[in-house]
Amino acid sequence: MGTRRQRVVLVTGASSGFGRAIATALAGDGDRVYGSLRAPSPDRCPFDTLAMDVTREDTVTAAVATILERHGRIDAVVNNAGMGIAGAIEDTTVEEARAQFETNFFGTHRVCRAVLPHLRAAGGGTIINISSLAGHVPLPFQGLYSATKFAIEAYSEALRMEVRPFGIRVAMVEPGDYATGFTANRRMTAASGPASAYHDACTRAIARMARDEQANRDLAPVVDAVRLILRSGRPALRHPRATASQRLAVALRPFLPQSLWESLVRGTYGLR
Ligand SMILES: NC(=O)c1ccc[n+]([C@@H]2O[C@H](COP(=O)([O-])OP(=O)(O)OC[C@H]3O[C@@H](n4cnc5c(N)ncnc54)[C@H](OP(=O)(O)O)[C@@H]3O)[C@@H](O)[C@H]2O)c1
Incomplete structure:
Protein backbone atom coordinates (compact mmCIF):
# COMPACT_ATOMS: atom_id res chain seq x y z
CA MET A 1 0.00 0.00 0.00
CA GLY A 2 1.40 3.44 -0.91
CA THR A 3 1.67 6.11 1.75
CA ARG A 4 -0.14 9.34 1.06
CA ARG A 5 1.69 12.66 0.96
CA GLN A 6 1.52 14.51 4.26
CA ARG A 7 -0.97 17.36 3.95
CA VAL A 8 -0.18 20.80 5.33
CA VAL A 9 -3.37 22.00 7.01
CA LEU A 10 -4.26 25.25 8.76
CA VAL A 11 -7.08 25.07 11.34
CA THR A 12 -8.21 28.42 12.77
CA GLY A 13 -9.49 28.72 16.34
CA ALA A 14 -7.66 25.64 17.61
CA SER A 15 -7.61 26.61 21.30
CA SER A 16 -10.77 24.66 22.09
CA GLY A 17 -13.89 22.92 20.80
CA PHE A 18 -14.08 21.76 17.19
CA GLY A 19 -10.85 23.49 16.18
CA ARG A 20 -8.82 21.70 18.80
CA ALA A 21 -10.54 18.36 18.09
CA ILE A 22 -10.04 18.70 14.31
CA ALA A 23 -6.40 19.79 14.60
CA THR A 24 -5.64 16.97 17.06
CA ALA A 25 -7.33 14.34 14.90
CA LEU A 26 -5.64 15.43 11.66
CA ALA A 27 -2.23 15.54 13.36
CA GLY A 28 -2.95 12.00 14.60
CA ASP A 29 -3.74 11.00 10.99
CA GLY A 30 -0.24 12.13 10.00
CA ASP A 31 -1.00 15.57 8.59
CA ARG A 32 1.25 18.52 9.34
CA VAL A 33 -1.26 20.66 11.19
CA TYR A 34 -1.00 24.31 12.14
CA GLY A 35 -3.65 25.29 14.66
CA SER A 36 -4.08 29.00 15.11
CA LEU A 37 -4.56 30.50 18.57
CA ARG A 38 -5.32 34.05 19.61
CA ALA A 39 -3.32 33.70 22.79
CA PRO A 40 -0.25 31.47 23.17
CA SER A 41 -1.22 28.47 25.26
CA THR A 61 -0.98 37.32 6.69
CA ALA A 62 1.90 36.53 9.07
CA ALA A 63 0.55 33.09 9.98
CA VAL A 64 0.04 32.10 6.33
CA ALA A 65 3.53 33.43 5.47
CA THR A 66 5.07 31.30 8.24
CA ILE A 67 3.48 28.12 6.89
CA LEU A 68 4.59 28.95 3.34
CA GLU A 69 8.15 29.68 4.48
CA ARG A 70 8.34 26.33 6.24
CA HIS A 71 6.61 24.12 3.67
CA GLY A 72 6.21 26.12 0.46
CA ARG A 73 2.54 25.16 0.37
CA ILE A 74 -0.76 24.91 2.22
CA ASP A 75 -3.00 22.04 1.15
CA ALA A 76 -6.09 22.74 3.21
CA VAL A 77 -7.63 25.34 5.47
CA VAL A 78 -10.38 24.81 8.03
CA ASN A 79 -12.06 28.14 8.79
CA ASN A 80 -13.37 27.28 12.21
CA ALA A 81 -12.71 30.36 14.42
CA GLY A 82 -16.02 31.79 15.55
CA MET A 83 -18.12 32.99 18.46
CA GLY A 84 -21.65 34.02 19.33
CA ILE A 85 -23.07 37.32 20.54
CA ALA A 86 -26.61 36.67 21.71
CA GLY A 87 -29.49 38.99 22.53
CA ALA A 88 -32.55 40.54 20.94
CA ILE A 89 -31.88 42.24 17.63
CA GLU A 90 -33.26 45.49 19.07
CA ASP A 91 -30.76 45.17 21.92
CA THR A 92 -27.78 44.69 19.59
CA THR A 93 -25.72 47.77 18.82
CA VAL A 94 -24.17 48.18 15.39
CA GLU A 95 -20.76 47.76 17.06
CA GLU A 96 -21.82 44.43 18.56
CA ALA A 97 -23.25 43.31 15.22
CA ARG A 98 -20.00 44.35 13.51
CA ALA A 99 -17.94 42.40 16.05
CA GLN A 100 -20.01 39.30 15.32
CA PHE A 101 -19.43 39.66 11.57
CA GLU A 102 -15.75 40.63 11.99
CA THR A 103 -14.97 37.23 13.49
CA ASN A 104 -17.38 34.79 11.86
CA PHE A 105 -17.67 36.27 8.38
CA PHE A 106 -14.84 38.72 7.67
CA GLY A 107 -12.45 36.46 9.58
CA THR A 108 -13.21 33.65 7.15
CA HIS A 109 -12.89 36.07 4.22
CA ARG A 110 -9.49 37.32 5.46
CA VAL A 111 -8.13 33.80 5.73
CA CYS A 112 -9.54 32.80 2.31
CA ARG A 113 -8.00 35.85 0.64
CA ALA A 114 -4.65 35.11 2.28
CA VAL A 115 -4.50 31.50 1.09
CA LEU A 116 -6.29 31.55 -2.28
CA PRO A 117 -3.38 32.94 -4.37
CA HIS A 118 -1.19 30.12 -3.03
CA LEU A 119 -3.79 27.41 -3.60
CA ARG A 120 -4.27 28.66 -7.18
CA ALA A 121 -0.53 28.75 -7.82
CA ALA A 122 -0.23 25.21 -6.46
CA GLY A 123 -3.04 24.02 -8.73
CA GLY A 124 -5.46 23.07 -5.96
CA GLY A 125 -6.35 22.69 -2.32
CA THR A 126 -9.31 22.50 0.00
CA ILE A 127 -11.17 25.16 1.97
CA ILE A 128 -13.55 23.94 4.66
CA ASN A 129 -15.78 26.51 6.31
CA ILE A 130 -17.47 25.63 9.59
CA SER A 131 -20.98 26.94 9.13
CA SER A 132 -23.92 25.89 11.31
CA LEU A 133 -27.46 24.61 11.17
CA ALA A 134 -28.17 28.24 12.10
CA GLY A 135 -27.03 29.00 8.53
CA HIS A 136 -30.32 27.41 7.43
CA VAL A 137 -32.57 27.99 10.41
CA PRO A 138 -32.36 31.43 12.03
CA LEU A 139 -32.53 31.27 15.81
CA PRO A 140 -34.39 33.90 17.85
CA PHE A 141 -32.00 35.87 20.06
CA GLN A 142 -29.11 34.57 17.98
CA GLY A 143 -30.22 36.62 15.00
CA LEU A 144 -26.87 38.25 14.27
CA TYR A 145 -25.01 34.96 14.79
CA SER A 146 -27.45 33.24 12.41
CA ALA A 147 -26.93 36.07 9.89
CA THR A 148 -23.17 35.43 9.90
CA LYS A 149 -23.76 31.75 9.18
CA PHE A 150 -26.30 32.51 6.41
CA ALA A 151 -23.57 34.76 4.97
CA ILE A 152 -21.03 31.91 5.19
CA GLU A 153 -23.46 29.66 3.31
CA ALA A 154 -23.80 32.14 0.42
CA TYR A 155 -20.10 32.95 0.43
CA SER A 156 -18.99 29.30 0.35
CA GLU A 157 -21.37 28.33 -2.46
CA ALA A 158 -20.25 31.27 -4.62
CA LEU A 159 -16.56 30.72 -3.84
CA ARG A 160 -16.84 27.04 -4.71
CA MET A 161 -17.96 27.85 -8.26
CA GLU A 162 -15.32 30.57 -8.73
CA VAL A 163 -12.34 28.45 -7.72
CA ARG A 164 -13.38 25.13 -9.24
CA PRO A 165 -11.40 25.77 -12.47
CA PHE A 166 -8.25 26.10 -10.34
CA GLY A 167 -8.72 22.69 -8.74
CA ILE A 168 -9.72 24.22 -5.39
CA ARG A 169 -12.49 22.47 -3.46
CA VAL A 170 -14.80 24.33 -1.08
CA ALA A 171 -17.12 22.60 1.38
CA MET A 172 -18.91 23.35 4.62
CA VAL A 173 -19.57 21.41 7.79
CA GLU A 174 -22.87 22.45 9.38
CA PRO A 175 -22.93 21.37 13.03
CA GLY A 176 -26.09 21.25 15.12
CA ASP A 177 -25.61 21.47 18.90
CA TYR A 178 -22.31 20.39 20.47
CA ALA A 179 -20.64 20.85 23.83
CA THR A 180 -17.63 23.04 23.10
CA GLY A 181 -16.36 26.27 24.58
CA PHE A 182 -19.01 28.03 22.48
CA THR A 183 -21.61 28.02 25.27
CA ALA A 184 -19.32 29.58 27.89
CA ASN A 185 -17.77 31.96 25.35
CA ARG A 186 -21.17 33.22 24.17
CA ARG A 187 -21.49 36.91 24.98
CA MET A 188 -24.77 38.66 25.68
CA THR A 189 -25.32 42.10 24.20
CA ALA A 190 -24.81 44.89 26.72
CA ALA A 191 -28.52 45.81 26.64
CA SER A 192 -29.72 42.26 27.39
CA GLY A 193 -30.10 42.84 31.14
CA PRO A 194 -33.31 42.82 33.21
CA ALA A 195 -34.30 46.27 31.85
CA SER A 196 -34.70 44.81 28.35
CA ALA A 197 -38.25 44.23 27.10
CA TYR A 198 -36.93 40.87 25.79
CA HIS A 199 -35.14 39.80 28.96
CA ASP A 200 -37.37 36.89 30.04
CA ALA A 201 -37.88 35.46 26.54
CA CYS A 202 -34.20 35.84 25.66
CA THR A 203 -33.05 34.24 28.92
CA ARG A 204 -35.41 31.29 28.39
CA ALA A 205 -34.38 30.76 24.77
CA ILE A 206 -30.63 31.01 25.37
CA ALA A 207 -30.86 28.70 28.41
CA ARG A 208 -32.54 26.07 26.19
CA MET A 209 -29.90 26.51 23.48
CA ALA A 210 -27.10 26.21 26.05
CA ARG A 211 -28.70 23.02 27.45
CA ASP A 212 -28.97 21.49 23.97
CA GLU A 213 -25.33 22.37 23.22
CA GLN A 214 -23.96 21.00 26.46
CA ALA A 215 -25.95 17.75 26.14
CA ASN A 216 -23.93 16.59 23.13
CA ARG A 217 -20.34 15.92 24.08
CA ASP A 218 -19.26 13.80 21.11
CA LEU A 219 -17.49 16.03 18.57
CA ALA A 220 -16.54 13.06 16.35
CA PRO A 221 -19.24 13.65 13.69
CA VAL A 222 -17.80 17.10 12.92
CA VAL A 223 -14.20 15.86 12.99
CA ASP A 224 -15.09 12.96 10.70
CA ALA A 225 -16.89 15.28 8.28
CA VAL A 226 -13.65 17.26 7.91
CA ARG A 227 -11.72 14.02 7.31
CA LEU A 228 -14.29 12.94 4.70
CA ILE A 229 -14.03 16.26 2.84
CA LEU A 230 -10.23 16.11 2.85
CA ARG A 231 -10.27 12.55 1.47
CA SER A 232 -12.80 13.28 -1.22
CA GLY A 233 -11.80 14.43 -4.69
CA ARG A 234 -15.22 16.00 -5.17
CA PRO A 235 -16.78 16.69 -1.78
CA ALA A 236 -20.41 17.75 -1.47
CA LEU A 237 -20.85 21.43 -0.64
CA ARG A 238 -22.78 20.83 2.59
CA HIS A 239 -22.08 18.34 5.37
CA PRO A 240 -24.75 18.75 8.05
CA ARG A 241 -23.85 17.06 11.33
CA ALA A 242 -26.83 17.28 13.63
CA THR A 243 -29.46 15.04 15.24
CA ALA A 244 -31.83 13.19 12.91
CA SER A 245 -34.74 15.39 14.03
CA GLN A 246 -32.75 18.58 13.39
CA ARG A 247 -31.75 17.37 9.91
CA LEU A 248 -35.36 16.40 9.18
CA ALA A 249 -36.58 19.83 10.32
CA SER A 259 -46.56 30.13 10.38
CA LEU A 260 -46.23 26.44 11.29
CA TRP A 261 -42.44 26.63 11.15
CA GLU A 262 -42.33 29.67 13.42
CA SER A 263 -44.70 28.11 15.94
CA LEU A 264 -42.45 25.01 16.06
CA VAL A 265 -39.36 27.14 16.70
CA ARG A 266 -41.17 29.34 19.24
CA GLY A 267 -42.44 26.22 21.01
CA THR A 268 -38.95 24.74 21.16
CA TYR A 269 -37.54 27.85 22.82
CA GLY A 270 -40.51 28.63 25.07
CA LEU A 271 -41.49 31.82 23.24
CA ARG A 272 -45.00 33.28 22.88
N1 LIG B 1 -20.71 24.36 19.41
C1 LIG B 1 -21.75 24.37 18.62
O1 LIG B 1 -22.84 23.89 18.99
C2 LIG B 1 -21.62 24.93 17.24
C3 LIG B 1 -22.68 24.69 16.35
C4 LIG B 1 -22.57 25.17 15.05
C5 LIG B 1 -21.44 25.85 14.64
N2 LIG B 1 -20.43 26.09 15.52
C6 LIG B 1 -19.26 26.80 15.02
O2 LIG B 1 -18.09 26.05 15.28
C7 LIG B 1 -16.97 26.92 15.24
C8 LIG B 1 -16.04 26.61 16.40
O3 LIG B 1 -16.70 26.92 17.61
P1 LIG B 1 -16.74 25.91 18.87
O4 LIG B 1 -18.13 25.45 19.00
O5 LIG B 1 -15.65 24.93 18.78
O6 LIG B 1 -16.50 26.97 20.05
P2 LIG B 1 -15.21 27.29 20.97
O7 LIG B 1 -14.85 26.08 21.75
O8 LIG B 1 -15.56 28.54 21.69
O9 LIG B 1 -14.06 27.56 19.91
C9 LIG B 1 -14.04 28.73 19.14
C10 LIG B 1 -12.63 28.96 18.68
O10 LIG B 1 -12.62 30.15 17.87
C11 LIG B 1 -11.59 30.99 18.35
N3 LIG B 1 -11.84 32.40 18.09
C12 LIG B 1 -12.85 33.17 18.50
N4 LIG B 1 -12.68 34.43 18.06
C13 LIG B 1 -11.53 34.44 17.35
C14 LIG B 1 -10.78 35.42 16.65
N5 LIG B 1 -11.19 36.70 16.59
N6 LIG B 1 -9.63 35.06 16.03
C15 LIG B 1 -9.19 33.80 16.10
N7 LIG B 1 -9.82 32.82 16.76
C16 LIG B 1 -10.98 33.15 17.37
C17 LIG B 1 -11.53 30.72 19.83
O11 LIG B 1 -10.29 31.15 20.33
P3 LIG B 1 -10.12 31.86 21.78
O12 LIG B 1 -9.84 30.74 22.71
O13 LIG B 1 -8.98 32.78 21.58
O14 LIG B 1 -11.41 32.58 22.07
C18 LIG B 1 -11.68 29.21 19.84
O15 LIG B 1 -10.44 28.59 19.54
C19 LIG B 1 -17.51 28.34 15.24
O16 LIG B 1 -17.43 28.87 13.94
C20 LIG B 1 -18.97 28.15 15.65
O17 LIG B 1 -19.79 29.15 15.13
C21 LIG B 1 -20.51 25.65 16.82
Whole structure:
Protein backbone atom coordinates (compact mmCIF):
# COMPACT_ATOMS: atom_id res chain seq x y z
CA MET A 1 0.00 0.00 0.00
CA GLY A 2 1.40 3.44 -0.91
CA THR A 3 1.67 6.11 1.75
CA ARG A 4 -0.14 9.34 1.06
CA ARG A 5 1.69 12.66 0.96
CA GLN A 6 1.52 14.51 4.26
CA ARG A 7 -0.97 17.36 3.95
CA VAL A 8 -0.18 20.80 5.33
CA VAL A 9 -3.37 22.00 7.01
CA LEU A 10 -4.26 25.25 8.76
CA VAL A 11 -7.08 25.07 11.34
CA THR A 12 -8.21 28.42 12.77
CA GLY A 13 -9.49 28.72 16.34
CA ALA A 14 -7.66 25.64 17.61
CA SER A 15 -7.61 26.61 21.30
CA SER A 16 -10.77 24.66 22.09
CA GLY A 17 -13.89 22.92 20.80
CA PHE A 18 -14.08 21.76 17.19
CA GLY A 19 -10.85 23.49 16.18
CA ARG A 20 -8.82 21.70 18.80
CA ALA A 21 -10.54 18.36 18.09
CA ILE A 22 -10.04 18.70 14.31
CA ALA A 23 -6.40 19.79 14.60
CA THR A 24 -5.64 16.97 17.06
CA ALA A 25 -7.33 14.34 14.90
CA LEU A 26 -5.64 15.43 11.66
CA ALA A 27 -2.23 15.54 13.36
CA GLY A 28 -2.95 12.00 14.60
CA ASP A 29 -3.74 11.00 10.99
CA GLY A 30 -0.24 12.13 10.00
CA ASP A 31 -1.00 15.57 8.59
CA ARG A 32 1.25 18.52 9.34
CA VAL A 33 -1.26 20.66 11.19
CA TYR A 34 -1.00 24.31 12.14
CA GLY A 35 -3.65 25.29 14.66
CA SER A 36 -4.08 29.00 15.11
CA LEU A 37 -4.56 30.50 18.57
CA ARG A 38 -5.32 34.05 19.61
CA ALA A 39 -3.32 33.70 22.79
CA PRO A 40 -0.25 31.47 23.17
CA SER A 41 -1.22 28.47 25.26
CA PRO A 42 0.90 26.93 28.00
CA ASP A 43 -0.78 23.57 27.14
CA ARG A 44 1.15 21.12 25.03
CA CYS A 45 -0.63 20.71 21.72
CA PRO A 46 -0.27 17.65 19.49
CA PHE A 47 -0.03 20.08 16.53
CA ASP A 48 2.03 23.16 15.67
CA THR A 49 0.55 26.44 16.79
CA LEU A 50 0.58 29.90 15.28
CA ALA A 51 -0.71 33.22 16.58
CA MET A 52 -3.72 34.52 14.69
CA ASP A 53 -6.67 36.75 15.46
CA VAL A 54 -8.93 36.48 12.43
CA THR A 55 -10.15 40.05 12.99
CA ARG A 56 -6.57 41.29 12.41
CA GLU A 57 -5.32 41.09 8.86
CA ASP A 58 -1.65 41.41 9.85
CA THR A 59 -1.83 38.29 12.03
CA VAL A 60 -3.59 36.32 9.29
CA THR A 61 -0.98 37.32 6.69
CA ALA A 62 1.90 36.53 9.07
CA ALA A 63 0.55 33.09 9.98
CA VAL A 64 0.04 32.10 6.33
CA ALA A 65 3.53 33.43 5.47
CA THR A 66 5.07 31.30 8.24
CA ILE A 67 3.48 28.12 6.89
CA LEU A 68 4.59 28.95 3.34
CA GLU A 69 8.15 29.68 4.48
CA ARG A 70 8.34 26.33 6.24
CA HIS A 71 6.61 24.12 3.67
CA GLY A 72 6.21 26.12 0.46
CA ARG A 73 2.54 25.16 0.37
CA ILE A 74 -0.76 24.91 2.22
CA ASP A 75 -3.00 22.04 1.15
CA ALA A 76 -6.09 22.74 3.21
CA VAL A 77 -7.63 25.34 5.47
CA VAL A 78 -10.38 24.81 8.03
CA ASN A 79 -12.06 28.14 8.79
CA ASN A 80 -13.37 27.28 12.21
CA ALA A 81 -12.71 30.36 14.42
CA GLY A 82 -16.02 31.79 15.55
CA MET A 83 -18.12 32.99 18.46
CA GLY A 84 -21.65 34.02 19.33
CA ILE A 85 -23.07 37.32 20.54
CA ALA A 86 -26.61 36.67 21.71
CA GLY A 87 -29.49 38.99 22.53
CA ALA A 88 -32.55 40.54 20.94
CA ILE A 89 -31.88 42.24 17.63
CA GLU A 90 -33.26 45.49 19.07
CA ASP A 91 -30.76 45.17 21.92
CA THR A 92 -27.78 44.69 19.59
CA THR A 93 -25.72 47.77 18.82
CA VAL A 94 -24.17 48.18 15.39
CA GLU A 95 -20.76 47.76 17.06
CA GLU A 96 -21.82 44.43 18.56
CA ALA A 97 -23.25 43.31 15.22
CA ARG A 98 -20.00 44.35 13.51
CA ALA A 99 -17.94 42.40 16.05
CA GLN A 100 -20.01 39.30 15.32
CA PHE A 101 -19.43 39.66 11.57
CA GLU A 102 -15.75 40.63 11.99
CA THR A 103 -14.97 37.23 13.49
CA ASN A 104 -17.38 34.79 11.86
CA PHE A 105 -17.67 36.27 8.38
CA PHE A 106 -14.84 38.72 7.67
CA GLY A 107 -12.45 36.46 9.58
CA THR A 108 -13.21 33.65 7.15
CA HIS A 109 -12.89 36.07 4.22
CA ARG A 110 -9.49 37.32 5.46
CA VAL A 111 -8.13 33.80 5.73
CA CYS A 112 -9.54 32.80 2.31
CA ARG A 113 -8.00 35.85 0.64
CA ALA A 114 -4.65 35.11 2.28
CA VAL A 115 -4.50 31.50 1.09
CA LEU A 116 -6.29 31.55 -2.28
CA PRO A 117 -3.38 32.94 -4.37
CA HIS A 118 -1.19 30.12 -3.03
CA LEU A 119 -3.79 27.41 -3.60
CA ARG A 120 -4.27 28.66 -7.18
CA ALA A 121 -0.53 28.75 -7.82
CA ALA A 122 -0.23 25.21 -6.46
CA GLY A 123 -3.04 24.02 -8.73
CA GLY A 124 -5.46 23.07 -5.96
CA GLY A 125 -6.35 22.69 -2.32
CA THR A 126 -9.31 22.50 0.00
CA ILE A 127 -11.17 25.16 1.97
CA ILE A 128 -13.55 23.94 4.66
CA ASN A 129 -15.78 26.51 6.31
CA ILE A 130 -17.47 25.63 9.59
CA SER A 131 -20.98 26.94 9.13
CA SER A 132 -23.92 25.89 11.31
CA LEU A 133 -27.46 24.61 11.17
CA ALA A 134 -28.17 28.24 12.10
CA GLY A 135 -27.03 29.00 8.53
CA HIS A 136 -30.32 27.41 7.43
CA VAL A 137 -32.57 27.99 10.41
CA PRO A 138 -32.36 31.43 12.03
CA LEU A 139 -32.53 31.27 15.81
CA PRO A 140 -34.39 33.90 17.85
CA PHE A 141 -32.00 35.87 20.06
CA GLN A 142 -29.11 34.57 17.98
CA GLY A 143 -30.22 36.62 15.00
CA LEU A 144 -26.87 38.25 14.27
CA TYR A 145 -25.01 34.96 14.79
CA SER A 146 -27.45 33.24 12.41
CA ALA A 147 -26.93 36.07 9.89
CA THR A 148 -23.17 35.43 9.90
CA LYS A 149 -23.76 31.75 9.18
CA PHE A 150 -26.30 32.51 6.41
CA ALA A 151 -23.57 34.76 4.97
CA ILE A 152 -21.03 31.91 5.19
CA GLU A 153 -23.46 29.66 3.31
CA ALA A 154 -23.80 32.14 0.42
CA TYR A 155 -20.10 32.95 0.43
CA SER A 156 -18.99 29.30 0.35
CA GLU A 157 -21.37 28.33 -2.46
CA ALA A 158 -20.25 31.27 -4.62
CA LEU A 159 -16.56 30.72 -3.84
CA ARG A 160 -16.84 27.04 -4.71
CA MET A 161 -17.96 27.85 -8.26
CA GLU A 162 -15.32 30.57 -8.73
CA VAL A 163 -12.34 28.45 -7.72
CA ARG A 164 -13.38 25.13 -9.24
CA PRO A 165 -11.40 25.77 -12.47
CA PHE A 166 -8.25 26.10 -10.34
CA GLY A 167 -8.72 22.69 -8.74
CA ILE A 168 -9.72 24.22 -5.39
CA ARG A 169 -12.49 22.47 -3.46
CA VAL A 170 -14.80 24.33 -1.08
CA ALA A 171 -17.12 22.60 1.38
CA MET A 172 -18.91 23.35 4.62
CA VAL A 173 -19.57 21.41 7.79
CA GLU A 174 -22.87 22.45 9.38
CA PRO A 175 -22.93 21.37 13.03
CA GLY A 176 -26.09 21.25 15.12
CA ASP A 177 -25.61 21.47 18.90
CA TYR A 178 -22.31 20.39 20.47
CA ALA A 179 -20.64 20.85 23.83
CA THR A 180 -17.63 23.04 23.10
CA GLY A 181 -16.36 26.27 24.58
CA PHE A 182 -19.01 28.03 22.48
CA THR A 183 -21.61 28.02 25.27
CA ALA A 184 -19.32 29.58 27.89
CA ASN A 185 -17.77 31.96 25.35
CA ARG A 186 -21.17 33.22 24.17
CA ARG A 187 -21.49 36.91 24.98
CA MET A 188 -24.77 38.66 25.68
CA THR A 189 -25.32 42.10 24.20
CA ALA A 190 -24.81 44.89 26.72
CA ALA A 191 -28.52 45.81 26.64
CA SER A 192 -29.72 42.26 27.39
CA GLY A 193 -30.10 42.84 31.14
CA PRO A 194 -33.31 42.82 33.21
CA ALA A 195 -34.30 46.27 31.85
CA SER A 196 -34.70 44.81 28.35
CA ALA A 197 -38.25 44.23 27.10
CA TYR A 198 -36.93 40.87 25.79
CA HIS A 199 -35.14 39.80 28.96
CA ASP A 200 -37.37 36.89 30.04
CA ALA A 201 -37.88 35.46 26.54
CA CYS A 202 -34.20 35.84 25.66
CA THR A 203 -33.05 34.24 28.92
CA ARG A 204 -35.41 31.29 28.39
CA ALA A 205 -34.38 30.76 24.77
CA ILE A 206 -30.63 31.01 25.37
CA ALA A 207 -30.86 28.70 28.41
CA ARG A 208 -32.54 26.07 26.19
CA MET A 209 -29.90 26.51 23.48
CA ALA A 210 -27.10 26.21 26.05
CA ARG A 211 -28.70 23.02 27.45
CA ASP A 212 -28.97 21.49 23.97
CA GLU A 213 -25.33 22.37 23.22
CA GLN A 214 -23.96 21.00 26.46
CA ALA A 215 -25.95 17.75 26.14
CA ASN A 216 -23.93 16.59 23.13
CA ARG A 217 -20.34 15.92 24.08
CA ASP A 218 -19.26 13.80 21.11
CA LEU A 219 -17.49 16.03 18.57
CA ALA A 220 -16.54 13.06 16.35
CA PRO A 221 -19.24 13.65 13.69
CA VAL A 222 -17.80 17.10 12.92
CA VAL A 223 -14.20 15.86 12.99
CA ASP A 224 -15.09 12.96 10.70
CA ALA A 225 -16.89 15.28 8.28
CA VAL A 226 -13.65 17.26 7.91
CA ARG A 227 -11.72 14.02 7.31
CA LEU A 228 -14.29 12.94 4.70
CA ILE A 229 -14.03 16.26 2.84
CA LEU A 230 -10.23 16.11 2.85
CA ARG A 231 -10.27 12.55 1.47
CA SER A 232 -12.80 13.28 -1.22
CA GLY A 233 -11.80 14.43 -4.69
CA ARG A 234 -15.22 16.00 -5.17
CA PRO A 235 -16.78 16.69 -1.78
CA ALA A 236 -20.41 17.75 -1.47
CA LEU A 237 -20.85 21.43 -0.64
CA ARG A 238 -22.78 20.83 2.59
CA HIS A 239 -22.08 18.34 5.37
CA PRO A 240 -24.75 18.75 8.05
CA ARG A 241 -23.85 17.06 11.33
CA ALA A 242 -26.83 17.28 13.63
CA THR A 243 -29.46 15.04 15.24
CA ALA A 244 -31.83 13.19 12.91
CA SER A 245 -34.74 15.39 14.03
CA GLN A 246 -32.75 18.58 13.39
CA ARG A 247 -31.75 17.37 9.91
CA LEU A 248 -35.36 16.40 9.18
CA ALA A 249 -36.58 19.83 10.32
CA VAL A 250 -34.11 21.57 7.98
CA ALA A 251 -35.13 19.32 5.08
CA LEU A 252 -38.86 19.91 5.68
CA ARG A 253 -38.65 23.65 6.30
CA PRO A 254 -39.04 24.76 2.64
CA PHE A 255 -42.27 22.73 2.41
CA LEU A 256 -43.88 23.90 5.67
CA PRO A 257 -46.07 26.99 5.94
CA GLN A 258 -44.00 29.74 7.56
CA SER A 259 -46.56 30.13 10.38
CA LEU A 260 -46.23 26.44 11.29
CA TRP A 261 -42.44 26.63 11.15
CA GLU A 262 -42.33 29.67 13.42
CA SER A 263 -44.70 28.11 15.94
CA LEU A 264 -42.45 25.01 16.06
CA VAL A 265 -39.36 27.14 16.70
CA ARG A 266 -41.17 29.34 19.24
CA GLY A 267 -42.44 26.22 21.01
CA THR A 268 -38.95 24.74 21.16
CA TYR A 269 -37.54 27.85 22.82
CA GLY A 270 -40.51 28.63 25.07
CA LEU A 271 -41.49 31.82 23.24
CA ARG A 272 -45.00 33.28 22.88
N1 LIG B 1 -20.71 24.36 19.41
C1 LIG B 1 -21.75 24.37 18.62
O1 LIG B 1 -22.84 23.89 18.99
C2 LIG B 1 -21.62 24.93 17.24
C3 LIG B 1 -22.68 24.69 16.35
C4 LIG B 1 -22.57 25.17 15.05
C5 LIG B 1 -21.44 25.85 14.64
N2 LIG B 1 -20.43 26.09 15.52
C6 LIG B 1 -19.26 26.80 15.02
O2 LIG B 1 -18.09 26.05 15.28
C7 LIG B 1 -16.97 26.92 15.24
C8 LIG B 1 -16.04 26.61 16.40
O3 LIG B 1 -16.70 26.92 17.61
P1 LIG B 1 -16.74 25.91 18.87
O4 LIG B 1 -18.13 25.45 19.00
O5 LIG B 1 -15.65 24.93 18.78
O6 LIG B 1 -16.50 26.97 20.05
P2 LIG B 1 -15.21 27.29 20.97
O7 LIG B 1 -14.85 26.08 21.75
O8 LIG B 1 -15.56 28.54 21.69
O9 LIG B 1 -14.06 27.56 19.91
C9 LIG B 1 -14.04 28.73 19.14
C10 LIG B 1 -12.63 28.96 18.68
O10 LIG B 1 -12.62 30.15 17.87
C11 LIG B 1 -11.59 30.99 18.35
N3 LIG B 1 -11.84 32.40 18.09
C12 LIG B 1 -12.85 33.17 18.50
N4 LIG B 1 -12.68 34.43 18.06
C13 LIG B 1 -11.53 34.44 17.35
C14 LIG B 1 -10.78 35.42 16.65
N5 LIG B 1 -11.19 36.70 16.59
N6 LIG B 1 -9.63 35.06 16.03
C15 LIG B 1 -9.19 33.80 16.10
N7 LIG B 1 -9.82 32.82 16.76
C16 LIG B 1 -10.98 33.15 17.37
C17 LIG B 1 -11.53 30.72 19.83
O11 LIG B 1 -10.29 31.15 20.33
P3 LIG B 1 -10.12 31.86 21.78
O12 LIG B 1 -9.84 30.74 22.71
O13 LIG B 1 -8.98 32.78 21.58
O14 LIG B 1 -11.41 32.58 22.07
C18 LIG B 1 -11.68 29.21 19.84
O15 LIG B 1 -10.44 28.59 19.54
C19 LIG B 1 -17.51 28.34 15.24
O16 LIG B 1 -17.43 28.87 13.94
C20 LIG B 1 -18.97 28.15 15.65
O17 LIG B 1 -19.79 29.15 15.13
C21 LIG B 1 -20.51 25.65 16.82
